[in-house]
Amino acid sequence: MRSYLSGLFALVLMAQVTVAKAELPDFTNLVEAASPAVVNISTRQNLPQREVASQQMPDLEGLPPMFREFFERSLPQTPRGQGGRQREAQSLGSGFIISADGYVLTNNHVVADADEIIVRLSDRSELKAKLIGADARTDVALLKVEGKNLPTVKLGKSEVLKVGAWVLAIGSPFGFDHSVTAGIVSAKGRSLPNENYVPFIQTDVAINPGNSGGPLFNLEGEVVGINSQIFTRSGGFMGLSFAIPIDVAMDVANQLKSDGKVSRGWLGVVIQEVNKDLAESFGLDKPAGALVAQVLEDGPAAKGGLQVGDVILSANGQPIIMSADLPHLVGSLKPGSKVSLDVVRGGDRKTLSLSVGSLPEDEDQVAAISEGGSVERSSNRLGVSVADLSAEQRKSLDLRGGVVIKEVQDGPAALIGLRPGDVITHLNNQSIDSSKAFADVAKSLPKDRSVSMRVLRQGRASFITFKLAE
Structure with a gap:
């Protein structure tokens, strides 16, 4: 009996292994078909000349490249035309051919500031590339090499990609050409710091320096993304690509191909995430949407009637779950087109139709105005003294009302991090146009319920929440 059970267990175990083995994807055909269109990209950038007196100049030519580079960096600089050595910086990355006549996609940071770009094909032949255009905001660059009937990748649709799906990367990590790594899609629509217009695909595919600009494939052999960044504390792969x-x-x-530049839609608002407390204070069923913390003067949102305190729940019928969903969606719209926004204002749901503007190329034009000063004392219920804004302060801040904090004492204001110089424009969903209005609203604040407050600090507006205890 024992022998029979042992044999049965072995059969079950073998069946499980067979099933698990059958479920794992085989990438061999994909790699064989796609690899010829994946290229290695190297760049050269001329750096300032450096000088070393002849009697102090070591013989660098016989040294290995890594040691030669180290010694050359240590040489003092020489003004041009005084006999110094011309040094070149080199970088490596990846890319892929999207058309048979030689258009190549890669990352902007791979080719930025390059004086020469070399594309090496899978047969190890090298072609000089011309930079057609680059976009720093999305980190995309378009190159062109001279060629005919070049191998190309198949392009897929990242929109239909699902979390948990298998994906594969081909690139040149650390200069090792056509290295293949695989993994799954960990998340979609990720926002990274200073990357507001790219809904990144997060994967656990091993990506390292040199993979940048290379393709990310689905199981059908279609490119669904361009490998761009990794999150790392060590400089190497940590499972977040x-x-x-x-x-x-x-x-x-x-x-870039047609216009030489990229135009993006823009509303001219500063938004923030809606957390649980903010959702409660604005009467929302759940924390979702983009809370309008600031409306920029003469921007598309201001002209279309969007107001501070509005919570945007959808745009053109697409739900805004996280606040980052809004710039992703609006940025993809053409300037001059219309966008329909579903908003919650004062507990009521409204639909606004706005004309989309063009995102300014200069980031400084998007920044908000700076803060103002202070005068006399007001309500102390929150542990804060406030003062009316002067006419000059209102003009510089582009505000019709608001109060400025003069002093923060012990109390709720100190606990939520308010500082002297902060400007309060809204309290408990009500506009504050004077220190008297602030005092009146503060006296009637509810207890044991989330209360919202809109604060401007150094030109940036945001809503914060707090609760008053019994």
């Missing part, structure tokens, strides 16, 4: 969706990249490439 980010790819630019191919839908976004191709839109950028097409604009």
